[in-house]
Amino acid sequence: MTNASHKNIDALNAVLSETFRLYVQTHGYHWNVEGPNFRQLHATFEAQYQNLWGALDEIAERIRTQGAYAPGTVAELMALAGPEDAPAQSAGDMVAKLIAGHEALAATLRKAIAACGEVGDEVSVGVLTDRLEWHEKELWMMKAGTR
Numbered sequence: 001m002t003n004a005s006h007k008n009i010d011a012l013n014a015v016l017s018e019t020f021r022l023y024v025q026t027h028g029y030h031w032n033v034e035g036p037n038f039r040q041l042h043a044t045f046e047a048q049y050q051n052l053w054g055a056l057d058e059i060a061e062r063i064r065t066q067g068a069y070a071p072g073t074v075a076e077l078m079a080l081a082g083p084e085d086a087p088a089q090s091a092g093d094m095v096a097k098l099i100a101g102h103e104a105l106a107a108t109l110r111k112a113i114a115a116c117g118e119v120g121d122e123v124s125v126g127v128l129t130d131r132l133e134w135h136e137k138e139l140w141m142m143k144a145g146t147r
Contacts, residue, residue: 007115007118007119008066008115008116008119008121008124009063009066009068010115011111011112011115011116012059012062012063012066012112012116012124013063013070013071013080014080014108014111014112015059015105015108015109015112015128015131016056016059016060016063016070016071016077016080017071017076017077017078017079017080017081018081018104018105018108019052019055019056019059019105019131020056020077020078020081021077021078021081021082021084021101022052022098022101022102022105023049023052023053023056025085025097025098025101026045026048026049026052026098026101027045027049028087029041029045029088029094029097029098030042030045030046030049032094033045033091033094034091035090035091037091038091041091041094041095044141044142045094045098048098048138051134055131055134058127059127059131062123062124062127065123066121066124085097085100085101092146095142095145095146096146098142099139099142099143099146102135102138102139102142103139105135106132106135106136106139109128109131109132109135110132112124112128113125113128113129113132116128
């Protein structure tokens with residue numbers, strides 16, 4: 001593997017690990033949300049964690065197509081993702097933490113898109129751009145619900 005492809009793999013690993021962290025967080029919120037908007041938030045969180053779960057496989061397989069091994073344990077993924085946030089208690093806090101998580105992942109995606117573009121990996125650029133589009137739409141909808 002060349003240094004250029006290491007940069008590419010590092011970027012994809014960062015996206016994979018942050019996606020995993022957001023998946024776990026969202027799934028936990030789906031299980032534990034309470035309050036007057038329970039039904040709406042429960043359904044929203046479910047749709048989000050299902051999308052994130054599918055993305056994990058797509059991103060990990062993209063890493064494999066580049067000749068590297070994807071992180072395959074929770075410990076590896078969480079080490080790459082960094083420290084966990086404190087758990088949210090209220091529905092409003094859950095939404096705020098998910099907004100922050102999607103914003104952080106969108107920033108990581110932008111960096112990864114640039115890194116993959118630099119090494120000529122246009123397929124990864126396309127995959128990551130599709131992910132960024134989804135996160136931006138989720139951010140818009142979650143933020144609109146807080147106004």
